[in-house]
Amino acid sequence: MTGQPRESDGHVGTVFPQVAHFAEPLHLACASVLGPYQLVYETYGKLNVRKDNAILICHALSGTHHVAGHYAEDPRAVGWWDNMVGPGKPVDTQRFFVIGVNNLGGCHGSTGPSSIDPATEAPYGASFPFLTVEDWVHAQARLADLLGITSFAAVMGGSLGGMQALQWTLSYPGRVRHALVIAAAPSLSAQNIGFNEVARQAITSDPHFHGGDFYRAGVIPERGLRLARMLGHITYLSDDAMMAKFGRELLGGTPHYSLEVEFEIESYLRYQGKKFSERFDANTYLIMTKALDYFDPARAHGGNLSLALAGVQAHFLLVSFTSDWRFSPARSREIVQALLDNRVPVSYAEIASNQGHDAFLMENGDYFAVVRAYLERVARECHA
Amino acid sequence: MTGQPRESDGHVGTVFPQVAHFAEPLHLACASVLGPYQLVYETYGKLNVRKDNAILICHALSGTHHVAGHYAEDPRAVGWWDNMVGPGKPVDTQRFFVIGVNNLGGCHGSTGPSSIDPATEAPYGASFPFLTVEDWVHAQARLADLLGITSFAAVMGGSLGGMQALQWTLSYPGRVRHALVIAAAPSLSAQNIGFNEVARQAITSDPHFHGGDFYRAGVIPERGLRLARMLGHITYLSDDAMMAKFGRELLGGTPHYSLEVEFEIESYLRYQGKKFSERFDANTYLIMTKALDYFDPARAHGGNLSLALAGVQAHFLLVSFTSDWRFSPARSREIVQALLDNRVPVSYAEIASNQGHDAFLMENGDYFAVVRAYLERVARECHA
Numbered sequence: 062m063t064g065q066p067r068e069s070d071g072h073v074g075t076v077f078p079q080v081a082h083f084a085e086p087l088h089l090a091c092a093s094v095l096g097p098y099q100l101v102y103e104t105y106g107k108l109n110v111r112k113d114n115a116i117l118i119c120h121a122l123s124g125t126h127h128v129a130g131h132y133a134e135d136p137r138a139v140g141w142w143d144n145m146v147g148p149g150k151p152v153d154t155q156r157f158f159v160i161g162v163n164n165l166g167g168c169h170g171s172t173g174p175s176s177i178d179p180a181t182e183a184p185y186g187a188s189f190p191f192l193t194v195e196d197w198v199h200a201q202a203r204l205a206d207l208l209g210i211t212s213f214a215a216v217m218g219g220s221l222g223g224m225q226a227l228q229w230t231l232s233y234p235g236r237v238r239h240a241l242v243i244a245a246a247p248s249l250s251a252q253n254i255g256f257n258e259v260a261r262q263a264i265t266s267d268p269h270f271h272g273g274d275f276y277r278a279g280v281i282p283e284r285g286l287r288l289a290r291m292l293g294h295i296t297y298l299s300d301d302a303m304m305a306k307f308g309r310e311l312l313g314g315t316p317h318y319s320l321e322v323e324f325e326i327e328s329y330l331r332y333q334g335k336k337f338s339e340r341f342d343a344n345t346y347l348i349m350t351k352a353l354d355y356f357d358p359a360r361a362h363g364g365n366l367s368l369a370l371a372g373v374q375a376h377f378l379l380v381s382f383t384s385d386w387r388f389s390p391a392r393s394r395e396i397v398q399a400l401l402d403n404r405v406p407v408s409y410a411e412i413a414s415n416q417g418h419d420a421f422l423m424e425n426g427d428y429f430a431v432v433r434a435y436l437e438r439v440a441r442e443c444h445a
Numbered sequence: 446m447t448g449q450p451r452e453s454d455g456h457v458g459t460v461f462p463q464v465a466h467f468a469e470p471l472h473l474a475c476a477s478v479l480g481p482y483q484l485v486y487e488t489y490g491k492l493n494v495r496k497d498n499a500i501l502i503c504h505a506l507s508g509t510h511h512v513a514g515h516y517a518e519d520p521r522a523v524g525w526w527d528n529m530v531g532p533g534k535p536v537d538t539q540r541f542f543v544i545g546v547n548n549l550g551g552c553h554g555s556t557g558p559s560s561i562d563p564a565t566e567a568p569y570g571a572s573f574p575f576l577t578v579e580d581w582v583h584a585q586a587r588l589a590d591l592l593g594i595t596s597f598a599a600v601m602g603g604s605l606g607g608m609q610a611l612q613w614t615l616s617y618p619g620r621v622r623h624a625l626v627i628a629a630a631p632s633l634s635a636q637n638i639g640f641n642e643v644a645r646q647a648i649t650s651d652p653h654f655h656g657g658d659f660y661r662a663g664v665i666p667e668r669g670l671r672l673a674r675m676l677g678h679i680t681y682l683s684d685d686a687m688m689a690k691f692g693r694e695l696l697g698g699t700p701h702y703s704l705e706v707e708f709e710i711e712s713y714l715r716y717q718g719k720k721f722s723e724r725f726d727a728n729t730y731l732i733m734t735k736a737l738d739y740f741d742p743a744r745a746h747g748g749n750l751s752l753a754l755a756g757v758q759a760h761f762l763l764v765s766f767t768s769d770w771r772f773s774p775a776r777s778r779e780i781v782q783a784l785l786d787n788r789v790p791v792s793y794a795e796i797a798s799n800q801g802h803d804a805f806l807m808e809n810g811d812y813f814a815v816v817r818a819y820l821e822r823v824a825r826e827c828h829a
Contacts, residue, residue, distance in 0.1 A: 091702035113502065189700040251687040251710040255679045258711045259672060262718075265704060266668040268652055284650040288643060288672065295639045300770075303635035309741065316739045318475035318575040320649060320731065326635040327642045334646075347704065354708065355700045357693065386684075386770070 071148040073105040076130035076140070078170060081207050087165070087200060093190035100204050102126045105146060106154035108208070114443040115158045115210045116436075117201060118142065119218035119225035122293070122349045123341060125169040128161030129154070135383075144424045151433040156440040157214060165200045166192045166348040174344030175276060185344075187273030192348055194228045194356045201225075202233055214439050217241030219397030220388065220419035221349070224356050227396065230375040231358055239439050241432065243380040244421035246392035247366050248357040248397070253387065256296055257350040260289035264343045273344055282343045287334030289346055294333050299384035299417035336339070356419040366395060367402035376434045377407040380428060382420035408435060456530040457489040460514035460524070462554060465591050471549070471584060477574035481563070485554030486510045486546040489530060490538035492592070498827040499542045499594045500820075501585060503602035503609035506677070506733045507725060508551040510546035513538070528808045535817040540824040541598060549584045550576045550732040558728030559660060569728075571657030576732055578605075578612045578740045585609075586617055586796050598823050601625030603805035604772065605733065608740050611780065614747065614759040615742055623823050625816065627764040628805035630776035631750050631783070632741040637771065640680055641734040644673035648727045657728055668725045671718030673730060676718050683768035683801035751786035752781060761791040762819045764812060766804035792819060 076100050087095025103126050108115060118128050120141070129140035129147055146152040146159055163171040164188065174189035181188075205213070216229040216237045223245025229237045249257070264270055266287035271278050298306075308324040311317075322328045362368035377400055381393035390411045400407040410431040414420040420428070462485050470480025478643040487510050500513050504525070513524035513531055530543055550573065558573035558753060565572075567647040585612035589597070590665035600621045607629025613621045633641070648654055655662050679687075691710040695701075706712045733783040746752035761784055774795045784791040794815040798804040804812070 071647075091700070093702075151477065170573075191700075193700070248693060250684050251691040251693055251708070252679060252682070252684040254693060254708050255687065255710045255714055258708075259675045259679070260706065260712055262715070263647065263672055266672070288647055288650070291643045291646065292517075295636060295643070298636070300634050300636040300773075304691065307635040309632060309635055309638060311744075316475070316575075316577070318477075318735075320735075324635070324638050324642075326639045330639055330642055331646070351702075351704075359541065389684075443490065 073147045073154055074132035075133045076103050076105065076127075077132070078103050078126060080170065081204055083203055087196070087203070089190055089196050090193040091190050094176075095165070095172070095190060098165060098172035098200075099170075100162055100165065100172075100200060101205060102160055103128065103130075105159045106157050108158040108210070109444055111444040112209050113214060114156065114440070115160060115205075115208070115213050116152060117205070117213050117229075118146070118152075118159060118161050118396035119201070119216065119222035120161070120164065120198070121218065121220035121222045122346075122353070123337070124222065125167070126161040126163040126171075127169075128159070141422065145429070145432070151429045152217075152436060153440070156443070157436070158432060160204075160208070162201055162204055164197045166345055168342030168345040173342065174273070174348070175342045184276040186276055187344070189344060189348070190232050191351050193352055194224050194441045195232060197225055197352070198228045198232045201229075202236065204238070211236060213237045214242055214443050215436065216240040217243070218245075219243040220245060220418065221353055224353075228356075228358070230373045230377075231370070234372050234374040237375045238442070239378070239435075240375045241378045241380070242393070242396060243390050244382060244385055244393075244418055245396070246388040247359060249354055249394050250392075254354050256292060257354055260292055260339065261347055261350055264346060265287035270343060273347075275343070281338070283338040286341060286343055286346065287331075290337035290341075291330040291334040294330055296387045297417055297419045299386065299415055299416045301384060302417050302419075305415070335386065366399035370399045370403050370405070373400065373403060373405050375405075377405060378432070379407060379409045380412060380421070380431060381410075382412050382414040382416065382418070382428075384415045385418045385420060386419040456527065456540055457514035457531050458466075459517045460487050460489065460511070461516070462487050462510060464554065465588050467587055471580070471587070473574055473580050474577040475574050479556070479574060481548070482549060482556035482584075484546055484549065484556075484584060486544055486588060487512065487514075487524075488545075489513050489543045490541050492594070493540040493828055494514055495828040496593050497596060497598060498540065498824070499544060499589075499592070499597050500536060501589070501597050501600045501613075502530070502536075502543060502545050503581070503585070503600065503606035504545070504548065505602070505604035505606045506730075506737070507721070508606065509551070510545040510547040510555075511553075512543065525806065529813070529816070534603070535813045535822065536820060540827070541820070544588075544592070546585055546588055548581045550729055552726035552729040557726060558657070558732070559726045561766040562700040565591060568660040571728070572658055573728060575733070575735050577736055578608050579616055581609055581767075582612045582616045585613075586620065589620070595620060597621045598827055599623040599625055599820065601627070602629075603627040604629060604802065605737055608737075612740075612742070614757045614761075615754070618756050618758040621759045622760070622826070624759045625762045625764070625819065626777070626780065627773050628766055628769055628777075628802055629780070630772040631779050633738055633741060634776075638738050640676060644676055645731055645734055647672035647676075648730060654727060659727070665722070667722040670722035670725060670727055670730065671715075674721035674725075675718040678714055680771045681801055681803045683770065683799055684803050685768060685799045689799070694829070750758075750783035754783045754787050754789070757784065757789050759788060759789075761789060762816070763791060763793045764796060764805070765794075766796050766800065766802070766812075768799045769802045769804060771802040
């Protein structure tokens with residue numbers, strides 16, 4: 062078992078995003094109705110004749126539809142899960158038809174707060190509705206309809222993406238045969254919500270936020286976005302990984318006694334924050350964190366996750382990482398236990414890693430071997 | 446062994462702050478010279494004739510000199526370690542003369558950035574120098590001189606206060622007989638520094654910060670302070686303690702789909718942030734976090750903590766708390782090991798607690814019994 066690329070491993074090559082338009086409005090959990098709207102997506106591999114070899118990949122907080130490959134006009138813009146998805150890779154595009162989709166409310170092409178509201182011909186801004194994981198799944202189901210996919214071989218994702226995979230098995234139990242739920246949780250803890258709340262307060266208290274309608278003011282709440290992202294990055298890494306990666310050596314060996322960058326971690330966080338603030342929409346960030354906070358399938362069942370998962374028909378692979386303190390292995394085990402309570406076939410792998418929550422994005426021999434082996438079984442169930 | 450108050454336990458009663466003026470400037474680690482300056486402090490109990498029963502209590506990031514008792518004019522203003530310090534309490538004021546002092550750079554009476562610089566007759570603001578734990582210890586040593594204390598029975602503190610206790614044994618090995626280092630670390634990890642950096646960026650990016658000279662603008666960077674404190678609070682508590690205290694129930698039972706408070710943790714953090722921003726100085730916060738980042742006795746010894754502690758003469762009690770993820774037990778054990786390497790007498794207690802870092806401030810039977818027992822031995826070494 063090794064994480065080294067196999068000889069047959071390759072990249073999906075040049076890819077291009079597609080846009081699906083939906084004229085019929087979507088009824089949302091918040092009781093608002095959104096539409097018309099569009100979803101931007103990419104596909105890799107070929108849908109077979111029976112259309113039963115499709116895998117939907119759901120993205121996390123800051124992810125996009127660009128899962129694998131690169132763009133002709135920008136060869137460096139490699140997909141965020143390119144190590145996982147491609148010919149001969151764990152999600153083998155020689156066998157599966159893989160779909161990446163930017164979630165509704167996003168800022169990478171799907172209709173979101175920065176999109177033009179046809180009713181006002183101005184950006185939605187603060188008027189864009191808050192969304193839930195359920196809403197995303199419904200929107201994704203319509204995309205599946207459009208592509209003629211009645212049943213997914215698998216829906217998979219990490220973190221918030223894993224929550225969507227889980228929700229698929231609840232919202233559309235007959236349309237997903239396998240769910241790969243990676244580095245996820247059945248709900249956020251109070252600590253998770255607390256971190257999200259600090260990020261939101263950073264954004265909304267930025268004078269450039271303008272109550273969410275900053276577009277027409279011609280500014281962005283970049284200070285708030287920077288802070289939100291810096292904080293996020295700390296929670297994506299383990300204490301050990303940060304220490305190994307950045308240490309605590311002072312630039313120049315001695316204190317500067319100033320507010321300038323002195324430690325490498327400061328430099329890293331400032332850089333990541335700045336980069337993020339230039340590419341991400343503040344309202345999308347708020348929507349994403351709120352969707353995370355709201356996700357809680359057990360809520361409607363008195364907090365009983367086993368009851369919540371009673372109608373599940375899919376089979377599951379759960380993966381967690383030992384040093385992930387954002388969504389710890391214990392949270393994945395809650396899902397595993399609830400599935401076992403319902404006699405749902407579930408495989409569970411707790412992967413030794415010191416990379417923290419970010420481990421789900423990184424190449425790791427054991428992790429990739431588990432996903433590969435699971436999906437090889439799934440592939441054998443599909444038609445040629 | 447019990448954490449219940451004993452019959453003899455009592456409060457120190459009404460206390461009052463005193464001010465010590467120092468005309469001679471202090472030479473700081475940053476090569477600046479500060480002075481004249483003042484330190485505000487409180488004392489409880491009586492200094493014995495031999496002046497060998499004094500205990501210095503060092504405060505943490507947001508602490509003050511008001512360790513125990515209450516003020517006549519405000520009976521609700523109880524000291525931050527009142528459960529620990531008093532007649533019959535673990536730090537027994539019937540036996541010890543206890544001193545609490547507000548650190549230099551503070552905002553509760555000791556000379557700090559919000560104080561008037563005699564040279565300009567305006568607040569120091571951005572011109573106030575950055576300080577180190579070593580600087581604080583030197584300033585405290587001068588206060589000890591003033592009080593005629595040549596040797597402390599003990600210096601103690603939690604978190605950043607524990608670092609000061611440790612530094613005392615290095616800067617003045619002959620002047621401290623025991624160090625009680627609680628919930629501390631020999632240095633911050635990259636993660637710790639990262640959290641501090643986010644807090645600093647929150648403050649300095651607040652348009653009301655004015656580069657540190659907000660006093661003359663008549664504003665305070667309260668948004669930044671609020672965010673810094675909210676973030677701090679999350680790291681002071683354990684995930685479990687937050688879940689037990691706040692849960693994840695929605696106010697009203699269902700999502701509001703808005704940015705208003707929906708979860709109890711949001712309400713708590715907003716309240717704590719607001720309260721803090723009204724009482725704490727932004728520049729002091731920056732100074733305190735920088736002092737934390739800089740603290741690293743091993744730095745001058747090639748990262749070898751055992752070498753750094755070679756000159757220590759004091760005896761030690763180290764205490765850590767199992768759920769403290771800010772300064773984990775492993776960090777305390779690093780200090781214990783380095784002391785053992787030097788054959789320094791050290792007692793170590795790892796207290797089972799789910800309260801996280803904040804546990805050092807809370808009454809806990811095992812914790813208080815350990816401190817009590819240790820200080821009973823210390824008391825027997827003092828003269829009557």
